[in-house]
Amino acid sequence: MSVHFKKLALIGIGLIGSSIALAARRQGLVEVISIATRRQETLDEARELGLGDIYTLDAAEAVRGADLVILCAPVGAYGALAAAIGPHLEKGAILSDVGSVKEHVVRQVGQHVPPGVSFIPGHPIAGTEHSGPSAGFAELFAGRWCVLTPTEGVAQADTDRLVAFWRAMGSMVECMDAAHHDMVLAITSHIPHLIAYNIVGTADELETVTKSEVIKFSAGGFRDFTRIAASDPVMWRDVFLTNRDAVLEMLGRFLEDLSVLQRAVRMGDGPALEALFTRTRAIRRSIIDAGQDSAAPDFGRPHEQPPIPEPAPVRDHGGGDDA
Amino acid sequence: MSVHFKKLALIGIGLIGSSIALAARRQGLVEVISIATRRQETLDEARELGLGDIYTLDAAEAVRGADLVILCAPVGAYGALAAAIGPHLEKGAILSDVGSVKEHVVRQVGQHVPPGVSFIPGHPIAGTEHSGPSAGFAELFAGRWCVLTPTEGVAQADTDRLVAFWRAMGSMVECMDAAHHDMVLAITSHIPHLIAYNIVGTADELETVTKSEVIKFSAGGFRDFTRIAASDPVMWRDVFLTNRDAVLEMLGRFLEDLSVLQRAVRMGDGPALEALFTRTRAIRRSIIDAGQDSAAPDFGRPHEQPPIPEPAPVRDHGGGDDA
Numbered sequence: 001m002s003v004h005f006k007k008l009a010l011i012g013i014g015l016i017g018s019s020i021a022l023a024a025r026r027q028g029l030v031e032v033i034s035i036a037t038r039r040q041e042t043l044d045e046a047r048e049l050g051l052g053d054i055y056t057l058d059a060a061e062a063v064r065g066a067d068l069v070i071l072c073a074p075v076g077a078y079g080a081l082a083a084a085i086g087p088h089l090e091k092g093a094i095l096s097d098v099g100s101v102k103e104h105v106v107r108q109v110g111q112h113v114p115p116g117v118s119f120i121p122g123h124p125i126a127g128t129e130h131s132g133p134s135a136g137f138a139e140l141f142a143g144r145w146c147v148l149t150p151t152e153g154v155a156q157a158d159t160d161r162l163v164a165f166w167r168a169m170g171s172m173v174e175c176m177d178a179a180h181h182d183m184v185l186a187i188t189s190h191i192p193h194l195i196a197y198n199i200v201g202t203a204d205e206l207e208t209v210t211k212s213e214v215i216k217f218s219a220g221g222f223r224d225f226t227r228i229a230a231s232d233p234v235m236w237r238d239v240f241l242t243n244r245d246a247v248l249e250m251l252g253r254f255l256e257d258l259s260v261l262q263r264a265v266r267m268g269d270g271p272a273l274e275a276l277f278t279r280t281r282a283i284r285r286s287i288i289d290a291g292q293d294s295a296a297p298d299f300g301r302p303h304e305q306p307p308i309p310e311p312a313p314v315r316d317h318g319g320g321d322d323a
Numbered sequence: 324m325s326v327h328f329k330k331l332a333l334i335g336i337g338l339i340g341s342s343i344a345l346a347a348r349r350q351g352l353v354e355v356i357s358i359a360t361r362r363q364e365t366l367d368e369a370r371e372l373g374l375g376d377i378y379t380l381d382a383a384e385a386v387r388g389a390d391l392v393i394l395c396a397p398v399g400a401y402g403a404l405a406a407a408i409g410p411h412l413e414k415g416a417i418l419s420d421v422g423s424v425k426e427h428v429v430r431q432v433g434q435h436v437p438p439g440v441s442f443i444p445g446h447p448i449a450g451t452e453h454s455g456p457s458a459g460f461a462e463l464f465a466g467r468w469c470v471l472t473p474t475e476g477v478a479q480a481d482t483d484r485l486v487a488f489w490r491a492m493g494s495m496v497e498c499m500d501a502a503h504h505d506m507v508l509a510i511t512s513h514i515p516h517l518i519a520y521n522i523v524g525t526a527d528e529l530e531t532v533t534k535s536e537v538i539k540f541s542a543g544g545f546r547d548f549t550r551i552a553a554s555d556p557v558m559w560r561d562v563f564l565t566n567r568d569a570v571l572e573m574l575g576r577f578l579e580d581l582s583v584l585q586r587a588v589r590m591g592d593g594p595a596l597e598a599l600f601t602r603t604r605a606i607r608r609s610i611i612d613a614g615q616d617s618a619a620p621d622f623g624r625p626h627e628q629p630p631i632p633e634p635a636p637v638r639d640h641g642g643g644d645d646a
Contacts, residue, residue, distance in 0.1 A: 192544035
């Protein structure tokens, strides 16, 4: 299905918003892009990057005449934003978002959506640990999943248009219930972030191991957690404030399992440890097979391997073959 | 300091052993490399890869005449290996290893080391999630730290030689007490692996979220944990069996902090969440500044970004500017 919108309004222009702007423009999906931000500096940055056609600090102004409006601000700002833009949304427009939680969004935004506007919350499962308008790139969504959670009464044709929009940017799309989305994301995203933030915090406060040692010897595994724990603090604060029930339920499951594992360590139960560590390998393979990660080993190094820094030493013992 | 050994014996030839073989050969640090394995298949693979000069299933045979012996087998096998090779170690030789725990190694191996042999346990903090002889590469240690824990009575000159050996392979080297090593690694490596294994196990057993959903939507953070949780099961079983006390102590700290965080989520304490999530960003920056990770964003994709898979759609609405 081909797709074209006359005016796309992006409310907020961080990593996701700027990537949508670049992808939608490059794929010819929109005629005009209007961008609204809360802060002047962010707006100036977006303008310098040439991400849109219209720039404003007034979200209501940005959505006028737009047939596609996507909230790309932190979820905590949605209620106020929805109240501000609600009266100015054009009849027939599609209103969507990119927030990491969906039931909360339905509650906060839904009440401000006027009749005749199709409210279809969305969540592209894509990102990097970088944030801000300059972090975006057109390929961010390629090969990644986007979840849409159409609200009651939305016309199938509008859902189809939004699905086509995301597919044209390279996404795969799945529609589901908002509550189910929140449960799926709690385990695949929110709990991983919570425990990554937690262990980095723990390591930061030890007395027996210095911070310098933690940093030096981070290549043993800790390093990978710091990447996740460097994600945008405000966005993640909002995730945990707004998906509390699903997060606490999944955290409970995680902690139950961790108690069993802790006991296996304490009792020295080798077979139980090996069985778990073997089982978890299979999931990794499935993720690589599904194209959601690369099988290339990660050394914490970009692209090329660096050369070994020191030259071959001069030998202090005689003879020997060459290297 | 320049360094050269006449015969290097590698007992075990997985990721680390094969990388040592390749790096030591390339940098001209050794004259002859002898390789011993437990299984014939592994030995055949090492021979096909041309990793050494002498191949044997008999560890005692491998160490004869060697002035540097490095145990590169799973730590669980060290006791039996040390008993087998002890009587055959050459006077003046250096005996080392690459195991992830050190106090246990000192206990298990130390008792079999004859007088005149310098026992200097070691641990290169480097690796990938791949294992086996074919996973090795000469640059694995470049820019990474190697910890050495010289035992009592070892001559400084021997420690210096082993330090020089690792430096010549590109490592940075730090010497410390075995007990301190085990505490540092518990937090920087063992606990990260334990909780990664745990969450992947949890996700694998949920009823409310299908395995297929976990895999599809893993790009939200879960994916990063599966890489760690795909590490060698036997090696990691041995780590938890042999560094129990330090692991349980650090796990206790992690769980205390997690209880505080869980409470903040339950109470909806936004400022506490944001404060933690902001603090953890600083550690990430320190790790990048220390050269232990790349600042390049990780998309779970190798090297180049893939192109957006679908062509720009034909428009079904008129006009518009070009992309």
